[in-house]
Amino acid sequence: xxxxxxxxxxxxxxxxxxxxxxxxxxxxxxxxxxxxxxxxxxxxxxxxxxxxxxxxxxxxxxxxxxxxxxxxxxxxxxxxxxxxxxxxxxxxxxxxxxxxxxxxxxxxxxxxxxxxxxxxxxxxxxxxxxxxxxxxxxxxxxxxxxxxxxxxxxxxxxxxxxxxxxxxxxxxxxxxxxxxxxxxxxxxxxxxxxxxxxxxxxxxxxxxxxxxxxxxxxxxxxxxxxxxxxxxxxxxxxxxxxxxxxxxxxxxxxxxxxxxxxxxxxxxxxxxxxxxxxxxxxxxxxxxxxx
Numbered sequence: 001x002x003x004x005x006x007x008x009x010x011x012x013x014x015x016x017x018x019x020x021x022x023x024x025x026x027x028x029x030x031x032x033x034x035x036x037x038x039x040x041x042x043x044x045x046x047x048x049x050x051x052x053x054x055x056x057x058x059x060x061x062x063x064x065x066x067x068x069x070x071x072x073x074x075x076x077x078x079x080x081x082x083x084x085x086x087x088x089x090x091x092x093x094x095x096x097x098x099x100x101x102x103x104x105x106x107x108x109x110x111x112x113x114x115x116x117x118x119x120x121x122x123x124x125x126x127x128x129x130x131x132x133x134x135x136x137x138x139x140x141x142x143x144x145x146x147x148x149x150x151x152x153x154x155x156x157x158x159x160x161x162x163x164x165x166x167x168x169x170x171x172x173x174x175x176x177x178x179x180x181x182x183x184x185x186x187x188x189x190x191x192x193x194x195x196x197x198x199x200x201x202x203x204x205x206x207x208x209x210x211x212x213x214x215x216x217x218x219x220x221x222x223x224x225x226x227x228x229x230x231x232x233x234x235x236x237x238x239x240x241x242x243x244x245x246x247x248x249x250x251x252x253x254x255x256x257x258x259x260x261x262x263x264x265x266x267x268x269x270x271x272x273x274x275x276x277x278x279x280x281x282x283x284x285x286x287x288x289x290x291x
Contacts, residue, residue, distance in 0.1 A: 039094070166275045169255070192243050
């Protein structure tokens with residue numbers, strides 16, 4: 001090949017924005033460019049002769065090596081999104097493509113990896129997912145995520161012939177809190193009430209906020225309907241404990257309606273309707289209870 005073309009390629013290699021890492025067959029780094037220095041934090045002098053595992057999160061290295069070698073043998077290239085380890089110990093994410101380096105006879109003599117930092121993109125995607133699926137005030141799943149989990153739970157319970165419970169909780173006279181103390185205090189009440197719900201259920205259960213002062217709780221696996229009643233009773237008792245906000249001691253109770261799958265319904269609409277109906281019966285009778 002024309003020496004001038006080789007020189008041009010060498011200059012381009014060093015000025016690529018992407019990080020290019022070249023290794024021999026033993027996974028030892030034999031070359032890399034300025035983009036790699038910017039991505040990983042090491043100078044070229046510091047990494048030449050070092051194993052490429054230096055750039056991987058330790059627990060991932062063996063798996064990545066196996067995946068890359070298998071793909072190179074099968075497809076002649078490998079592509080994936082993996083964690084990267086920066087010189088300062090921080091962990092990020094890269095999208096990486098690896099191709100084999102061949103000699104004039106077509107024999108593999110090493111590999112060339114082209115890596116691009118996607119940490120910021122993944123963080124943005126995670127942030128958008130958080131906004132789409134979680135209530136920003138309480139951190140609880142929102143209506144969208146709750147509906148998705150309820151549909152999955154119905155499918156799972158039908159398949160395995162299991163019971164689960166849906167508790168519909170509406171706070172009693174919450175508007176008075178906002179009117180008397182303002183929305184800042186009202187928001188704090190919602191956060192503290194959410195924490196009480198979490199204390200009453202298991203880690204596998206779901207607590208979601210689906211409206212201003214409306215919450216739902218999925219008890220994902222119960223052996224008998226009475227289990228749901230016991231959880232509701234616990235919630236009622238917890239809500240009798242005063243909320244201390246600054247110099248204020250506030251009381252905030254709730255009315256709870258319970259629907260049991262499949263006794264009270266087998267569809268999303270039936271379960272929501274039955275639990276909502278039971279909750280309103282409590283509201284109309286005396287509030288601060290469950291049914």
